[in-house]
Amino acid sequence: MSSINALTAIRGRxxxxxxTVAQAHDIHGQVRYVEDGLMITENGKIRWFGDWKNGQHHLPAKIEVAHYPDQLIVPGFIDTHIHFPQTEIIGAYGEQLLEWLNTYTFPTELQFSDPAYAQKIAQFFVQELLKNGTTTALxxxxxxxxxxxxxxxVAEQHQMRLIAGKVLMDRNAPEDLCDTAEIAYSESKQLIEKWHGKGRNLYAITPRFAPTSxxxxxxxxxxxxxxxxDVxxxxxxxxxxxxxxWVNTLFPEQKGYLDVYDHYGLTGSRSVFAHCVHLEDDEWNCLHKTNSAIAFCPTSNLFLGSGLFPLKxxxxxxxxxxxGTDIGAGTSFNQLQTIQEAYKVQQLQGNKLSAFEALYHATLGGANALDLADKLGNFNIGKEADFVVLDLNPTAxxxxxxSKARGLEDSLFALMMMGDDRNIHRTYVYGQCVYVKASTSTQ
Incomplete structure (x- = not known):
């Protein structure tokens, strides 16, 4: 991999x-499309961005320009909820949430006591993220x-911004997967000191869910x-x-599921709650009041039969x-495929998810949910240079x-509804190319 100190120059669409916007209908006014643009990155960050005709004068002599005239360049995709140890159980048959945990998840996670095994799956997992254009994940x-x-x-090898943490469980799980309150605290504390803010790594305190703590x-x-x-x-x-x-029986003294977390000081601007399919009105109000975030995981919600998330x-x-892809109950690492299912989930509720809103959720909206909109999510100067070069025509x-697209929005919508990992032409992390699609003929 090239030194991150090197300047890079990218030309294309x-x-x-x-x-960041407050309502879905405001997104259209914030769409920025540059037909022939230039991005210059330095030290992993965007130094200049705009039209090619204006930007070429900013290029140092003899710099090589990577030119993608036929592709579409978008910010790197952001996955706000995913399980790396569940990579190998993706597509496992027939269960809903609680049965899924006992049948598939817990037996699989026992293997990660072996550091060599954890390293092997971590390498595979990160490569799958990059292959699918995901540059940041929680x-x-x-x-x-x-x-x-x-x-x-593994993330550090790619200068990749990942947020992760050790799971906390001290009940209602196999004995070999349980810690204690004290061990959870001390091990998490050590990991925070070791990893949080080291390079682009960030730490997350990670109770699996209220019933296992x-x-x-x-x-x-x-x-x-x-x-x-700040973790x-x-x-x-x-x-x-x-x-x-189950939560209501385990925590009868609390007003509801979210109140359990809020009671223990676990809500806030850097708190992300996966799924939230069945929230009560006071829980929505609490999320808003505390500036907490939701990870919407449509492929997982459909696969486990959990329900339809009310995005509106x-x-x-x-x-x-x-x-969020929520691998492995989620069925794809790919955010284009996640968007396909998000669109269908909204259709079933009588709502429409536009192409531009979907792009927002997968990029800048995801960055905002992770309290990283000052660093990620678009091509504003000074932000970290994570982006994806998309091939619009990988299949016949x-x-x-x-060829029949009626403008940019229709073209983007078609890409999202039909796309998968074959559409990821290149993935760039911190200004450097970290994934190149193998050359294939059109299928």
Whole structure:
């Protein structure tokens, strides 16, 4: 890999959303499309961005320009909820949430006590992210500290911005996957000191979900958050109706599922709650009031039969939201395929998800959900240079459909509805190319 100190220059068609918005209908006014554009990066950040005719004068002599005249360049995709240890159980048959955990997840996660195994899966996992154009992700590891070390070590090799953490579980799980409140606190503290803010790595305090943590462990998680207020909290919330009923029996003194987390100080601007399919009105209000975020995981919600996420309500209630693949209950690493399912989930509720809104959720909206909109999500000067070069015509069918596209928005929508990893031509992280699609003939 080239030194990150090297200047890089990229020419091509660029598309992004310029600013965070408050309502879906505001996105159209923030769409920025540059037909023949130039991006210059230095030290991993965007130094100049704009039209080629204006930017070419800023190019140093003899710099090589990577030119993508036939592709579309967008900001790197942001995955706000994914489990790296579940990579190998993607597409496992027939269960809903609680049965899924016992049948597939827990037996698989036991293997990550072996550092060599954790390293092997971490390498595969990061390569899959890059192959699918995902440049930032919020990631569940396992209860084992070595699983966190393995993931961050691999991410560091690519100068990749990942947020991850050790899972906290001290009940309702196999004994070999349980820690204690004190061990959860001490191991997480050590990992925060070791990894948070090292390079582009960031740490997330990660209770799996309320049923697998005692009140004592959640109290310790809240203590960690108070001691390290700039770290993240990453957990699950209201994915499944049986899960919600279980939480109510385990925590009868709290007003509801989200109130459990809020009671222990685990809500806030860097707290991300995956799923949130079945929220009560006061829970929506709490998410808004605390500036907490939701990860919308449509492929997983459909695969596990959890329900239909009300995306429109996030705009109505002014709650931050990003897209999550939720591998391995989710069925694809690819955010284009995630968008396909998000669109269908909204259709089933009588709502429409536009191409530009979908792009927003996968890029700048996801960055906002992760409290990283000052660093990621579009091509504004000074931001970190993570982006994807998309091939619009990797198959004969897509080529035909694109030839009939009625403008930019229709072209983008067709890409999203038909796209997958074959559309990822190049992936750039921190200004450097980290993935190149192998040359193939049109299918």
């Amino acid at each position: 660029f598309l992004d959303i310029q600013n 990631v569940f590891c396992t209860v084992h500290p070595q699983s966190v070390d393995a993931l961050f070590e 005692t009140p004592e462990q959640l109290q310790k998680a809240g203590q960690l958050k108070a001691e390290y207020p 993240y909290v990453h957990t699950h919330l209201s994915e499944n109706k049986n899960e919600i009923a 309500t996030t705009w109505d209630k002014q709650v931050k939201v990003g897209l 069918l897509q080529q035909l459909r694109q």
